[in-house]
Amino acid sequence: MNKIVALIVAVVIVLFAASSMVFVVDPRHMAVVSARGDAAPTLAGPGLHVKLPPPLQTVTSVDARIQSLDAPDEDRYATSDKTDLLVNPIVKFRVSDPVKLVTETKGDVQSLPDRLALLTRGALGDAFAKYTLTDALAKQDAIATQARDGMQKGAASLGVDVVDVQFTRLDFPAAMADSVYKRMIAARQQVANQQRADGAAEADRIKADAAQQQQAVLADAYKQAQSIKGDGDGKAASIAADAYSRDPQFYQFYQSMQAYKNSFKPGDVMVVDSSNDFFRFMRGPDGAAAAAVQSSSGASTGARKH
Numbered sequence: 001m002n003k004i005v006a007l008i009v010a011v012v013i014v015l016f017a018a019s020s021m022v023f024v025v026d027p028r029h030m031a032v033v034s035a036r037g038d039a040a041p042t043l044a045g046p047g048l049h050v051k052l053p054p055p056l057q058t059v060t061s062v063d064a065r066i067q068s069l070d071a072p073d074e075d076r077y078a079t080s081d082k083t084d085l086l087v088n089p090i091v092k093f094r095v096s097d098p099v100k101l102v103t104e105t106k107g108d109v110q111s112l113p114d115r116l117a118l119l120t121r122g123a124l125g126d127a128f129a130k131y132t133l134t135d136a137l138a139k140q141d142a143i144a145t146q147a148r149d150g151m152q153k154g155a156a157s158l159g160v161d162v163v164d165v166q167f168t169r170l171d172f173p174a175a176m177a178d179s180v181y182k183r184m185i186a187a188r189q190q191v192a193n194q195q196r197a198d199g200a201a202e203a204d205r206i207k208a209d210a211a212q213q214q215q216a217v218l219a220d221a222y223k224q225a226q227s228i229k230g231d232g233d234g235k236a237a238s239i240a241a242d243a244y245s246r247d248p249q250f251y252q253f254y255q256s257m258q259a260y261k262n263s264f265k266p267g268d269v270m271v272v273d274s275s276n277d278f279f280r281f282m283r284g285p286d287g288a289a290a291a292a293v294q295s296s297s298g299a300s301t302g303a304r305k306h
Contacts, residue, residue: 097159123150
């Protein structure tokens with residue numbers, strides 16, 4: 001009976017030892033095998049592996065996926081103009097060197113989130129201190145990028161690569177929110193007034209340029225019109241001279257008719273000397289002299305209405 005019990009105990013011990021020597025790594029993780037003494041840790045990828053039983057060798061599993069560090073509570077960060085902001089960051093990171101992580105944490109990989117949280121607070125504090133309140137609100141992506149770059153060196157010493165930094169909240173403390181909003185409104189109003197003034201100045205400049213161009217166009221058009229008018233007058237004079245040379249009597253008749261038209265208007269009453277040479281075509285179509293006027297009267301008066 002004692003032999004059976006001893007055999008069972010021996011089998012249990014062998015199974016326990018065998019189970020402690022075999023381990024499986026799933027595709028989402030990497031395993032770091034550490035040995036006692038000064039032996040360097042080794043990295044084991046996904047699959048089935050064999051090791052020495054503890055405490056000769058121990059296995060530390062490390063998640064190789066991209067992970068998130070989400071702070072449960074907001075932190076305060078001061079801008080360059082001494083304004084506090086409440087910020088909730090999310091840090092995306094991936095363990096790029098599991099062996100370095102296990103070595104630096106002495107096997108305590110569960111302390112990694114706390115170490116990254118310290119790096120995050122330091123990097124965000126430095127990033128926000130470079131911006132005023134207005135710029136910090138407008139350039140959140142730039143601040144997040146600077147914080148990520150600021151964390152890279154410290155994270156790399158732990159074998160970690162910081163993938164991204166984002167903000168789930170960026171707000172003011174309740175006690176100072178009202179004063180900050182009023183200051184922001186005043187600043188935006190100042191910018192708006194400056195833009196309106198710049199717009200008005202630009203409008204005046206455009207109007208002045210347009211008026212100057214208008215004057216230049218009108219002057220050029222007047223110059224061209226005078227030139228065209230001069231050419232027309234010259235052609236008209238040439239035509240008139242040609243007509244006069246062909247029939248001088250008809251030309252004189254036509255010119256007299258034009259003079260009558262321009263001189264007399266409907267309803268006008270004029271007292272004139274009918275013997276005047278100006279009215280010769282009224283006495284006959286050929287402009288012949290009218291009958292002699294009695295010298296005793298000295299002058300004759302006539303009234304014509306047109």
